[in-house]
Amino acid sequence: MASGSLADMDAVARQIRCDIIKMIHAAGSGHPGASLSSVEILTALYFSVMKVDPERPRWAERDRFILSKGHACPVHYAALARRGFFPVEELATLRRINSRLQGHPDMNKTPGVDMTSGSLGNGISCAGGMALAGKMDGLGSRIYVLLGDGEIQEGVVWEAAMTAAHYRLDNLCAILNNNGLQLDGNTRDVMNIEPVADKWRSFGWNVIDADGHDLDSLVAAFDFARRAKGQPSIVIADTTKGRGVSFMEDECDWHGRWPTVEETESALLELGDRP
Amino acid sequence: MNASPISSGCAAKIATRVAYGEALVEMGERFENLVVLDADITKAMQTGAFSKRYPERSVDFGIAEQDMMAAAAGMATMGKIPVVNTYAVFAALRACEQLRTFVAYPNLNVKIVVSHGGLAVGWDGVTHQGLEDMSVVRSIPNVAIVHPADAVSTKKLLPQILAHEGPVYFRLGRNAVPVIYSEDHEFEMGRAEVLTDGRDVAIIACGLMVSESMKALDILASEGVRARLVDMHAIKPLDAAAVIEAAELTGAVVTVEDNNILGGLGSAVAETLGENCPTPMRRIGIRDCFGESGEPDALFEKYGMSAAHIADAARQVIALKK
Numbered sequence: 177m178a179s180g181s182l183a184d185m186d187a188v189a190r191q192i193r194c195d196i197i198k199m200i201h202a203a204g205s206g207h208p209g210a211s212l213s214s215v216e217i218l219t220a221l222y223f224s225v226m227k228v229d230p231e232r233p234r235w236a237e238r239d240r241f242i243l244s245k246g247h248a249c250p251v252h253y254a255a256l257a258r259r260g261f262f263p264v265e266e267l268a269t270l271r272r273i274n275s276r277l278q279g280h281p282d283m284n285k286t287p288g289v290d291m292t293s294g295s296l297g298n299g300i301s302c303a304g305g306m307a308l309a310g311k312m313d314g315l316g317s318r319i320y321v322l323l324g325d326g327e328i329q330e331g332v333v334w335e336a337a338m339t340a341a342h343y344r345l346d347n348l349c350a351i352l353n354n355n356g357l358q359l360d361g362n363t364r365d366v367m368n369i370e371p372v373a374d375k376w377r378s379f380g381w382n383v384i385d386a387d388g389h390d391l392d393s394l395v396a397a398f399d400f401a402r403r404a405k406g407q408p409s410i411v412i413a414d415t416t417k418g419r420g421v422s423f424m425e426d427e428c429d430w431h432g433r434w435p436t437v438e439e440t441e442s443a444l445l446e447l448g449d450r451p
Numbered sequence: 452m453n454a455s456p457i458s459s460g461c462a463a464k465i466a467t468r469v470a471y472g473e474a475l476v477e478m479g480e481r482f483e484n485l486v487v488l489d490a491d492i493t494k495a496m497q498t499g500a501f502s503k504r505y506p507e508r509s510v511d512f513g514i515a516e517q518d519m520m521a522a523a524a525g526m527a528t529m530g531k532i533p534v535v536n537t538y539a540v541f542a543a544l545r546a547c548e549q550l551r552t553f554v555a556y557p558n559l560n561v562k563i564v565v566s567h568g569g570l571a572v573g574w575d576g577v578t579h580q581g582l583e584d585m586s587v588v589r590s591i592p593n594v595a596i597v598h599p600a601d602a603v604s605t606k607k608l609l610p611q612i613l614a615h616e617g618p619v620y621f622r623l624g625r626n627a628v629p630v631i632y633s634e635d636h637e638f639e640m641g642r643a644e645v646l647t648d649g650r651d652v653a654i655i656a657c658g659l660m661v662s663e664s665m666k667a668l669d670i671l672a673s674e675g676v677r678a679r680l681v682d683m684h685a686i687k688p689l690d691a692a693a694v695i696e697a698a699e700l701t702g703a704v705v706t707v708e709d710n711n712i713l714g715g716l717g718s719a720v721a722e723t724l725g726e727n728c729p730t731p732m733r734r735i736g737i738r739d740c741f742g743e744s745g746e747p748d749a750l751f752e753k754y755g756m757s758a759a760h761i762a763d764a765a766r767q768v769i770a771l772k773k
Contacts, residue, residue: 240528242525282557291525291528291557292552292556295552298553301518301521301525301549302521302524302525303525304525305524305527305533306526306528306529307525308522308526309526309530309531310529312486312531315529332521335518336521338513339512339522
């Protein structure tokens with residue numbers, strides 16, 4: 177579907193959740209937790225906020241999106257397919273040999289993917305480079321990059337944070353998927369990132385809080401970011417890992433676990449999947 | 452053989468990084484998408500003239516090579532030709548993963564220009580000597596490696612590197628080295644230069660080791676040994692035809708590089724000869740060890756990379772073919 181009303185977007189978000197469960201089950205491996213926690217963020221961007229054209233995935237004046245936390249690519253692929261970048265049926269090929277849908281995003285294989293990513297921390301540097309180039313050319317494009325909260329433990333993130341503030345890249349908007357969990361456990365236990373808002377603020381960023389599962393809140397946050405001049409913005413989106421499937425919610429175990437047949441059926445039932 | 456490409460005048464000495472800086476500023480007009488990226492060593496990299504003329508196309512990332520490399524990838528997706536500037540060790544090792552996953556894997560049009568390749572860096576010691584950078588980069592797909600011997604070839608190759616679609620690793624040196632080529636000699640990126648046409652032994656060298664090898668040629672000539680000297684500026688893709696031709700004509704090969712002999716020019720030549728025409732050979736270079744601080748010529752002497760060592764290696768391979 178094309179971009180649309182919030183009611184339509186709710187339906188899209190539910191559909192994307194079902195796609196994620198089915199894809200990861202079919203693939204036999206993947207990362208359901210991170211994908212499910214980012215559904216509203218991707219839905220808001222691709223169905224309301226971003227200027228994109230599925231018929232022209234490399235259109236020069238489009239907005240860009242980088243999934244820096246590349247392991248959440250099922251949510252990205254589902255959003256791109258539902259937006260019309262490639263057939264929904266292709267989602268079932270995730271992680272299979274000869275598929276256009278790699279285990280982490282590949283800009284040369286998947287229509288709509290603007291940057292190869294997945295090695296954590298680097299996507300925000302790529303986004304900074306895009307924003308710098310956009311400024312040089314006076315391009316109206318906005319650059320969005322989604323980071324995990326565990327991901328910002330990578331040092332290069334803070335190199336990029338300095339660069340974006342130093343060059344006043346107000347065409348750059350980062351989103352922090354703040355779900356509190358990483359592979360080895362709670363972020364606060366593995367390597368505490370708090371006070372996270374203060375960190376970004378002290379690096380010169382415009383910090384915006386949002387409910388990462390509320391489409392209204394997210395769209396408003398992206399509008400607010402668009403109006404900020406002279407500094408980059410970061411939307412700190414509070415989310416729940418595994419959101420939408422009760423037995424996956426807030427469970428570290430579901431970061432990279434494959435859902436069995438029974439778990440897949442149970443998850444789809446809960447999400448109200450209509451075949 | 453055609454007329455010698457070697458300059459007949461007395462040899463001036465110019466660092467390849469200095470020649471690069473002079474040539475770069477002239478590229479601004481021809482390549483309007485060219486942008487120059489630095490990481491706080493603009494003086495060493497000689498990019499100041501470009502950034503003075505084109506401030507809006509110059510970006511300093513501070514001391515942050517990883518950010519610079521990944522940002523270059525992002526810029527390339529927007530149609531820019533980003534030229535990343537830093538030392539060999541920082542581009543190939545510190546920012547190695549950004550180079551591999553974000554530049555090379557998507558095959559983006561980023562140029563990586565490095566200075567301070569090799570033991571010839573001298574006084575700064577191991578931390579700043581690119582001793583294995585070519586080996587590392589050569590194992591990464593999609594990246595061409597060009598390592599010019601002197602100021603003339605540096606200047607002539609730069610526009611071809613910028614016009615080449617895809618990543619290129621352009622390895623330059625810190626110190627002034629003799630100008631070998633005459634100003635009107637034309638080069639082709641990827642094509643080796645044959646400097647002398649002797650038939651007793653082939654010496655295949657790159658970078659400043661080409662001029663070091665020319666000194667070895669003098670030693671050998673005094674003993675009546677005539678060598679075929681090949682300037683292999685194209686480490687990858689290797690000019691395999693030139694390697695095979697040199698081996699077939701001489702039957703004995705010595706490679707000479709200021710890089711670890713594991714994985715660099717010596718390896719590339721050995722792989723090519725091993726599969727196509729096995730030939731006695733010796734590799735001159737850093738023998739899988741770290742360097743140390745010191746005066747470059749003294750280091751070459753200590754680490755077995757001087758003209759005398761090259762000549763000795765030539766005698767050894769000649770003996771092997773008998």
